Amino acid sequence: MADVQIMNGNQLIVEAALLAGCRFYAGYPITPSSEIPELLARRMPEVGGIFMQLEDEIASIIAAAAASYAGYKSMTASSGPGISLKQEGIGMACMMELPLVIVDVMRGGPSTGLPTRASQSDYMQARWGTHGDHMIIAVAPGTLLECYTQTIRAFNMAERYRTPVIILSDATLAHLSSGVTLPPPDTLEIVDRRQPTVEPENYRPYEISATNPVPPLPNRENFPRYRFHMTGLNKDATGFPTENATTVLADENRMINKIMDATADIESFEHYQLEDAQVAVIAYGSNANAARVAIKEARAQGLKVGMFRPITVWPFPFQQVMELGRKFKHIIVSEMNLGQMIHEVQRALQGRSELHCVLQAAGTPIRPQQILQKIREVSA
Amino acid sequence: MSVDYPRYLRNDKLPLYWCPGCGNGIVLKALIGAIDELHWEKNDIVMVSGIGCAARGSGYVDFHTLHTLHGRAVPAATAIKMCHPSMHVIVFSGDGDMLAIGGNHFIHACRRNIDITMVVVNNWIYGMTGGQYSPTTPPGSKASTMPQGNIDSNFDVVELARGAGATFVARGSVADPISLKNYLRKGLEHKGISVIDALSTCHTQWGGRNQLGDPVQLVEHIRNITVNRSNAGALSPEELQGKMITGIFHQDLEKKEYAQAYYELSRPVEQTAVV
Numbered sequence: 001m002a003d004v005q006i007m008n009g010n011q012l013i014v015e016a017a018l019l020a021g022c023r024f025y026a027g028y029p030i031t032p033s034s035e036i037p038e039l040l041a042r043r044m045p046e047v048g049g050i051f052m053q054l055e056d057e058i059a060s061i062i063a064a065a066a067a068s069y070a071g072y073k074s075m076t077a078s079s080g081p082g083i084s085l086k087q088e089g090i091g092m093a094c095m096m097e098l099p100l101v102i103v104d105v106m107r108g109g110p111s112t113g114l115p116t117r118a119s120q121s122d123y124m125q126a127r128w129g130t131h132g133d134h135m136i137i138a139v140a141p142g143t144l145l146e147c148y149t150q151t152i153r154a155f156n157m158a159e160r161y162r163t164p165v166i167i168l169s170d171a172t173l174a175h176l177s178s179g180v181t182l183p184p185p186d187t188l189e190i191v192d193r194r195q196p197t198v199e200p201e202n203y204r205p206y207e208i209s210a211t212n213p214v215p216p217l218p219n220r221e222n223f224p225r226y227r228f229h230m231t232g233l234n235k236d237a238t239g240f241p242t243e244n245a246t247t248v249l250a251d252e253n254r255m256i257n258k259i260m261d262a263t264a265d266i267e268s269f270e271h272y273q274l275e276d277a278q279v280a281v282i283a284y285g286s287n288a289n290a291a292r293v294a295i296k297e298a299r300a301q302g303l304k305v306g307m308f309r310p311i312t313v314w315p316f317p318f319q320q321v322m323e324l325g326r327k328f329k330h331i332i333v334s335e336m337n338l339g340q341m342i343h344e345v346q347r348a349l350q351g352r353s354e355l356h357c358v359l360q361a362a363g364t365p366i367r368p369q370q371i372l373q374k375i376r377e378v379s380a
Numbered sequence: 381m382s383v384d385y386p387r388y389l390r391n392d393k394l395p396l397y398w399c400p401g402c403g404n405g406i407v408l409k410a411l412i413g414a415i416d417e418l419h420w421e422k423n424d425i426v427m428v429s430g431i432g433c434a435a436r437g438s439g440y441v442d443f444h445t446l447h448t449l450h451g452r453a454v455p456a457a458t459a460i461k462m463c464h465p466s467m468h469v470i471v472f473s474g475d476g477d478m479l480a481i482g483g484n485h486f487i488h489a490c491r492r493n494i495d496i497t498m499v500v501v502n503n504w505i506y507g508m509t510g511g512q513y514s515p516t517t518p519p520g521s522k523a524s525t526m527p528q529g530n531i532d533s534n535f536d537v538v539e540l541a542r543g544a545g546a547t548f549v550a551r552g553s554v555a556d557p558i559s560l561k562n563y564l565r566k567g568l569e570h571k572g573i574s575v576i577d578a579l580s581t582c583h584t585q586w587g588g589r590n591q592l593g594d595p596v597q598l599v600e601h602i603r604n605i606t607v608n609r610s611n612a613g614a615l616s617p618e619e620l621q622g623k624m625i626t627g628i629f630h631q632d633l634e635k636k637e638y639a640q641a642y643y644e645l646s647r648p649v650e651q652t653a654v655v
Contacts, residue, residue, distance in 0.1 A: 024463060045645060045646035052458075054488070055485065059454075059484075062455040063456065063458060066446060066459040067463050069446055070464060088449055224444075229438070231439070232447065232448065232449055240439060
């Protein structure tokens with residue numbers, strides 16, 4: 001029998017994280033993410049995991065990264081202002097190549113903004129919030145079920161590529177409760193970090209093989225046996241700092257390419273009624289649901305329109321959008337901000353399509369009618 | 381019995397990055413001496429540091445080592461202790477790192493009473509970045525960002541730690557490395573948070589600006605301004621003026637240690653396999 005649960009987005013992220021093997025959480029209270037720590041405070045002790053509420057957002061990201069260093073699957077959660085505070089720590093996890101999941105339940109901004117309202121204004125923050133050259137993986141679930149499945153995927157990608165992965169949820173998904181049919185756990189793939197095969201005295205935390213640019217990292221069980229050094233400084237294969245230009249450049253490139261060369265696995269998206277469409281909408285996250293309603297209505301009115309919905313939003317699905325540019329004369333981008341992903345879309349389209357937008361950063365969700373209106377304008 | 385120091389060091393990383401005559405090496409040596417007396421296994425020790433001269437200490441010791449961001453050693457150490465409660469977790473970092481940018485983590489770790497040892501290598505200055513004044517720079521002394529003499533008040537690390545709830549608080553100095561080692565050992569053994577204010581020297585950035593540029597002279601200066609607790613009682617308030625008291629100030633064995641408290645409330649419904 002299908003496992004039907006009535007849950008909201010935050011609850012689903014928690015249960016998925018636990019199923020994925022997350023056994024360490026550190027966080028600081030912030031709306032609209034607070035149900036995540038509240039639930040984990042109860043659930044973690046039940047599964048033999050660790051829950052910590054720390055003194056601030058910075059302590060939380062550092063603790064989560066350090067738990068990953070110590071072999072644990074680890075997570076923190078926050079919202080826009082807290083994610084801003086965590087950015088230096090996210091960069092540290094990128095540099096140290098620590099698997100880590102960061103949930104960003106987006107709200108409006110800048111600054112304190114609209115704490116209880118939905119937004120997608122952290123799209124660029126997720127990619128470029130920390131300083132320095134780096135690559136990040138970010139997923140934007142669009143449905144409650146995806147809050148569950150994409151959280152599991154986020155952990156899997158974090159472990160497989162030894163990298164932080166950001167989940168861009170928002171206040172709408174976080175607080176939307178509905179019946180969700182969860183996939184049976186045994187049908188879900190759970191990935192664990194690759195373990196060193198060498199003896200502890202020969203282990204080097206950034207030594208790669210000819211076939212895999214992601215070095216192994218001791219898990220919770222192996223950590224005590226493997227002594228190694230990690231630093232936020234640019235490092236060589238041993239984990240110690242280096243200023244050798246050739247080594248630094250090779251390492252910086254490897255850290256980016258370990259993700260960019262694996263987009264076949266990392267990329268995920270939905271094509272919705274694009275087959276016969278003449279106009280394409282590009283939308284992600286909870287806002288894609290408004291686009292879906294608008295498309296259904298437009299089709300009822302005889303307008304042939306479809307949607308491209310990135311689920312993995314970073315790395316940006318450049319190739320996919322470039323192909324949309326070859327096929328569609330009109331493309332509408334809709335997002336709950338004043339224009340962030342649209343810049344990436346524009347770059348990928350290279351002027352091939354006419355670009356339109358439905359943008360809003362008012363704390364209120366974009367209504368299907370707003371998108372429908374734009375579809376009608378464009379189709380006329 | 382003499383300590384086999386190379387056993388605890390990553391000897392291929394020597395010589396030390398620190399200036400010849402720096403006090404940090406004395407503090408690190410005292411720490412290794414204390415660990416040697418405890419017969420701890422290297423696999424059981426984690427050293428975490430932030431950013432700065434002292435923080436580079438983590439690179440030289442053959443333990444599990446994590447060189448984090450500026451000010452962030454303490455939350456990293458906290459997490460590692462929670463993940464592996466049987467391991468010994470040490471923070472080794474400077475006064476600017478732990479008391480300015482990391483000051484919030486410092487006081488909360490004291491309050492939380494988690495079983496980590498925080499060694500504040502306190503040389504009253506930002507050495508690595510060029511001699512800017514820190515939260516422990518003595519008022520009146522010169523720094524690159526206080527060329528006229530420091531007008532900012534300084535923290536008393538002992539009072540700060542005790543006020544924040546630390547259950548073991550001591551102060552030693554590089555002028556008396558044997559006592560420093562003993563305080564470190566007692567701090568390492570203490571079950572709960574331990575804070576050791578390790579007065580160290582930076583002749584390059586603090587000494588030179590304050591007419592104490594010779595390393596030996598600077599150690600002598602520390603010897604002159606420190607008084608052990610056992611002798612302080614005999615001195616008049618006038619004689620104690622401007623002195624820093626060394627010794628073990630506080631040990632509370634009653635307050636519950638945080639990781640133990642957590643693991644006691646954590647009663648897994650069914651023991652989950654290690655993932």
